[in-house]
Amino acid sequence: MPGDLRARAWAAAATVCDPEIPVLSIADLGVLRDIRVDGTIVEVEITPTYSGCPAMRMIQIEIEAALHQAGIEGRVVTTLSPAWTTDWMTAEGRRKLREYGIAPPPPASTRRALFGQSIIACPRCASTNTEQLAEFGSTSCKALWRCRACREPFDLFKCH
Amino acid sequence: MTTTITVAATPLARLALARADDALILGHRLSEWCGHAPILEEDLSLANIALDLIGQARSLYTLAGAVTGHTEDQLAYLRDERQFSNLLLVEQPNGDFALTIARLFLYSAYIDPYWRALGATDSALSDIAAKAEKESGYHLRHSAEWLIRLGDGTEESHRRAQSALDRLFPFTAEMFDPLPDDVAIDPADWTAEVDTILTHATLTRPSPAWQHNGGRAGRHTEHLGHLLAEMQHLQRTHPGATW
Numbered sequence: 259m260p261g262d263l264r265a266r267a268w269a270a271a272a273t274v275c276d277p278e279i280p281v282l283s284i285a286d287l288g289v290l291r292d293i294r295v296d297g298t299i300v301e302v303e304i305t306p307t308y309s310g311c312p313a314m315r316m317i318q319i320e321i322e323a324a325l326h327q328a329g330i331e332g333r334v335v336t337t338l339s340p341a342w343t344t345d346w347m348t349a350e351g352r353r354k355l356r357e358y359g360i361a362p363p364p365p366a367s368t369r370r371a372l373f374g375q376s377i378i379a380c381p382r383c384a385s386t387n388t389e390q391l392a393e394f395g396s397t398s399c400k401a402l403w404r405c406r407a408c409r410e411p412f413d414l415f416k417c418h
Numbered sequence: 419m420t421t422t423i424t425v426a427a428t429p430l431a432r433l434a435l436a437r438a439d440d441a442l443i444l445g446h447r448l449s450e451w452c453g454h455a456p457i458l459e460e461d462l463s464l465a466n467i468a469l470d471l472i473g474q475a476r477s478l479y480t481l482a483g484a485v486t487g488h489t490e491d492q493l494a495y496l497r498d499e500r501q502f503s504n505l506l507l508v509e510q511p512n513g514d515f516a517l518t519i520a521r522l523f524l525y526s527a528y529i530d531p532y533w534r535a536l537g538a539t540d541s542a543l544s545d546i547a548a549k550a551e552k553e554s555g556y557h558l559r560h561s562a563e564w565l566i567r568l569g570d571g572t573e574e575s576h577r578r579a580q581s582a583l584d585r586l587f588p589f590t591a592e593m594f595d596p597l598p599d600d601v602a603i604d605p606a607d608w609t610a611e612v613d614t615i616l617t618h619a620t621l622t623r624p625s626p627a628w629q630h631n632g633g634r635a636g637r638h639t640e641h642l643g644h645l646l647a648e649m650q651h652l653q654r655t656h657p658g659a660t661w
């Protein structure tokens with residue numbers, strides 16, 4: 259049954275995690291876009307978070323390996339449209355991010371306001387007494403912040 | 419082994435290559451700061467922006483390659499200086515931090531509304547534009563904020579920021595030269611955006627008597643050849659080398 263095959267392929271692909279944020283699966287992130295079944299051939303569609311995201315190649319290889327392990331023959335295609343947005347991150351994904359110590363992304367309306375900063379809660383102590391240290395962080399998708407209450411630095415997943 | 423390529427100049431290829439070359443060359447310039455920026459946070463920022471730009475270039479080269487029969491790597495590494503159609507603005511050397519920021523700002527103030535306008539059309543580049551627009555918004559904000567800090571900062575930072583603008587402004591009119599099947603950005607809108615930031619920064623918009631052009635036609639300043647010599651060195655020395 260194609261439906262069963264698609265569900266098995268989705269389950270296999272959804273085990274792949276973002277290599278930079280190992281607590282998030284590509285399904286949590288919204289990077290896993292779609293799976294199409296044509297006979298016995300499975301095509302997995304993924305989308306990059308950022309144009310230059312260096313993790314995409316690794317994610318592709320890991321999906322191929324996960325499908326292979328599940329006994330499914332498949333290929334991975336990358337698509338740009340519609341452009342990925344942090345709004346696609348699941349509630350489960352946001353919870354996992356916070357528990358991992360990364361503040362989940364704020365709404366996508368604040369990108370162009372000069373010196374404009376959202377109110378971000380510290381993922382460790384939940385205080386909103388926080389400040390941005392740098393708009394660009396350890397990866398393309400993160401900014402570097404600091405909590406003034408518990409004094410800990412933390413990553414913020416940027417809105418996109 | 420192929421060491422140079424000839425690329426068919428269809429309208430779509432010309433448009434995609436011009437935009438790809440802009441992004442790649444500016445991305446390469448910004449990557450030269452890696453390990454040298456004035457503070458660690460800025461080192462990360464410039465490298466992140468470079469990564470965005472090189473990622474945009476890869477998507478555009480892949481598109482241009484699909485219509486001309488080349489790979490993205492061939493287009494980046496196996497064309498000579500005269501085959502590159504990037505703006506003269508983006509190939510200008512990094513200079514000091516003020517010049518690097520001013521160059522990124524002048525380009526971003528153009529390309530951010532450009533990607534947004536293009537993303538709303540049904541151009542072959544629309545998907546790439548809609549993706550790039552999300553990144554260029556951050557680049558514009560980051561460079562505008564720095565230009566304000568530098569211009570409205572110390573006497574020395576103000577002097578350097580003004581000097582960077584004076585040096586770069588003669589390279590800005592070229593951004594508005596039309597490309598085939600492209601959307602047009604009104605120079606008056608760009609000037610208004612630039613003026614808003616320069617006013618905050620207490621800087622003066624230069625009015626150069628002369629504007630350079632030629633980049634779109636492959637006539638470059640002396641700096642691009644040196645940049646390509648370094649960027650293409652590996653593929654020129656070991657043609658076809660892969661990881």
